[in-house]
Amino acid sequence: xxxxxxxxxxxxxxxxxxxxxxxxxxxxxxxxxxxxxxxxxxxxxxxxxxxxxxxxxxxxxxxxxxxxxxxxxxxxxxxxxxxxxxxxxxxxxxxxxxxxxxxxxxxxxxxxxxxxxxxxxxxxxxxxxxxxxxxxxxxxxxxxxxxxxxxxxxxxxxxxxxxxxxxxxxxxxxxxxxxxxxxxxxxxxxxxxxxxxxxxxxxxxxxxxxxxxxxxxxxxxxxxxxxxxxxxxxxxxxxxxxxxxxxxxxxxxxxxxxxxxxxxxxxxxxxxxxxxxxxxxxxxxxxxxxxxxxxxxxxxxxxxxxxxxxxxxxxxxxxxxxxxxxxxxxxxxxxxxxxxxxxxxxxxxxxxxxxxxxxxxxxxxxxxxxxxxxxxxxxxxxxxxxxxxxxxxxxxxxxxxxxxxxxxxxxxxxxxxxxxxxxxxxxxxxxxxxxxxxxxxxxxxxxxxxxxxxxxxxxxxxxxxxxxxxxxxxxxxxxxxxxxxxxxxxxxxxxxxxxxxxxxxxxxxxxxxxxxxxxxxxxxxxxxxxxxxxxxxxxxxxxxxxxxxx
Numbered sequence: 001x002x003x004x005x006x007x008x009x010x011x012x013x014x015x016x017x018x019x020x021x022x023x024x025x026x027x028x029x030x031x032x033x034x035x036x037x038x039x040x041x042x043x044x045x046x047x048x049x050x051x052x053x054x055x056x057x058x059x060x061x062x063x064x065x066x067x068x069x070x071x072x073x074x075x076x077x078x079x080x081x082x083x084x085x086x087x088x089x090x091x092x093x094x095x096x097x098x099x100x101x102x103x104x105x106x107x108x109x110x111x112x113x114x115x116x117x118x119x120x121x122x123x124x125x126x127x128x129x130x131x132x133x134x135x136x137x138x139x140x141x142x143x144x145x146x147x148x149x150x151x152x153x154x155x156x157x158x159x160x161x162x163x164x165x166x167x168x169x170x171x172x173x174x175x176x177x178x179x180x181x182x183x184x185x186x187x188x189x190x191x192x193x194x195x196x197x198x199x200x201x202x203x204x205x206x207x208x209x210x211x212x213x214x215x216x217x218x219x220x221x222x223x224x225x226x227x228x229x230x231x232x233x234x235x236x237x238x239x240x241x242x243x244x245x246x247x248x249x250x251x252x253x254x255x256x257x258x259x260x261x262x263x264x265x266x267x268x269x270x271x272x273x274x275x276x277x278x279x280x281x282x283x284x285x286x287x288x289x290x291x292x293x294x295x296x297x298x299x300x301x302x303x304x305x306x307x308x309x310x311x312x313x314x315x316x317x318x319x320x321x322x323x324x325x326x327x328x329x330x331x332x333x334x335x336x337x338x339x340x341x342x343x344x345x346x347x348x349x350x351x352x353x354x355x356x357x358x359x360x361x362x363x364x365x366x367x368x369x370x371x372x373x374x375x376x377x378x379x380x381x382x383x384x385x386x387x388x389x390x391x392x393x394x395x396x397x398x399x400x401x402x403x404x405x406x407x408x409x410x411x412x413x414x415x416x417x418x419x420x421x422x423x424x425x426x427x428x429x430x431x432x433x434x435x436x437x438x439x440x441x442x443x444x445x446x447x448x449x450x451x452x453x454x455x456x457x458x459x460x461x462x463x464x465x466x467x468x469x470x471x472x473x474x475x476x477x478x479x480x481x482x483x484x485x486x487x488x489x490x491x492x493x494x495x496x497x498x499x500x501x502x503x504x505x506x507x508x509x510x511x512x513x514x515x516x517x518x519x520x521x522x523x524x525x526x527x528x529x530x531x532x533x534x535x536x537x538x539x540x541x542x543x544x545x546x547x548x549x550x
Contacts, residue, residue: 001484002159006100007093009163010040010170014089017043018081019074024256027249031239032184035253036088037174040167041229045260047071048148051123053305060123060150067151091462092174098466099166099173102216103485105473106162112220113514114523115139117489119146120153121517131331131539133314136524137340140314144263145222159487161219168225169465172214175232177461181454186395187242190438191235194384196461198434201380203467210369211376212423212430215468219487223424226265230428233257237274238435241281241401251286252295254278259299263306266318267425270415274408281401320344331540348422364421373423377430381437388437395442402439409433489516497522499542500530 017039024042029035047067054063115138122129123146133140152160180192202213214227236254258275261268279286286292307317315332316325320340327334349364351357365371412429490509494502501522504513515521522528527542
């Protein structure tokens, strides 16, 4: 039942995305790859931003309902155009079927109950909130994923939020399949093969494996969607540079993906390094052409609105980067920014230049699963390096473009260790780093182009998603294969806060005392003041214990 439900969900987003892709006036293919594989991402990007922009003026639930109304109308009006693509979708359906087994073992992520669902509830029930982060600093990390998730909170069963993450993983594996089958460059084909092998190696190694390849997380986190977007964006930008591409439509696609990525994971701003360089290779002609002005203006306007949202919610353009904050606003909170930075420094131990790098590295390895993933990543990298040496040979000489790609890959790793070196933030980085191995390489042997080998290789790619599903999920399939997985918000008891709102009462179904979806909840029992000014909620520290109207 879970498999059927997810396939229907994926196909629904696919066909809606097909309509969105055509409205964005993008090419039907890029570098030989059928662009339809990204259809679900097009719909998710546009619909999430629709809810985001509308939330400046209306409560989020209005935007969500409009998304669903428009979606069904678009499907009805375009039904004849979207029902002829089932043959192309066969690999995606197989991949989706295999990934759907993970549903049988899924649950809420710790952070879902802590702040993600609370953030989404505020979006649904209020217009954009001034100083929302004052409730607790994680609410300042309001990525587009929160707006995206609200679209699916209209359903009573929150397992659909797991389906949302699975869509990104399905697109990722379908993308690997397509670049291996149809990619026009050696780089694309070798990338598809090497990343598939990297994913297989993820299941073996020190303490059972885990090498940094994107995996399946519990419900509520945007880490894997961000990783998928980073990997796909890097691959397309690298190929753009390697092939000296000058297509404006291809660049538009790349810019869309980069904006989506940064909105999902603001710390991924480093993607701008390679994007700006790609634009510079054509003398920034893309930015100067009249026919691109509307696209450039709309992209710039969306970016400015996103920064404005950050400023309203946190008092910072990029929370919690202190030099981007404006503490003269009534809702700005310097202590909160310091608290957030102290948390990230103490919990994840980023490197600072005043530290002994050997002592720091030894201490960092002991945090969480850092050492496990590091060892397995190095092992997987060495295995793939050996295989590349055996089965490929050096192709073209190193160019300025490929040299910059190498510099960029090392820079992103350095940025990771200097900011928030938590390994769930690194999945896209580590997987992208493997592209270092396939730059300027081509196949050594002719048998790789033979039909039988291609069929075998593509079959491995289609079936490899089965390996990232955890074993206990398969056991649950055997025990209860028919019933649909149901996940609902637990019923929580509350008591009055010392200041504003209520606080959760400790209970067996809420041992960590999370607020879940209650926007009147004050999880840290802070002294807060809530005001309503011009129908907008403003939250600041202390002063009064009531919610007043102004």
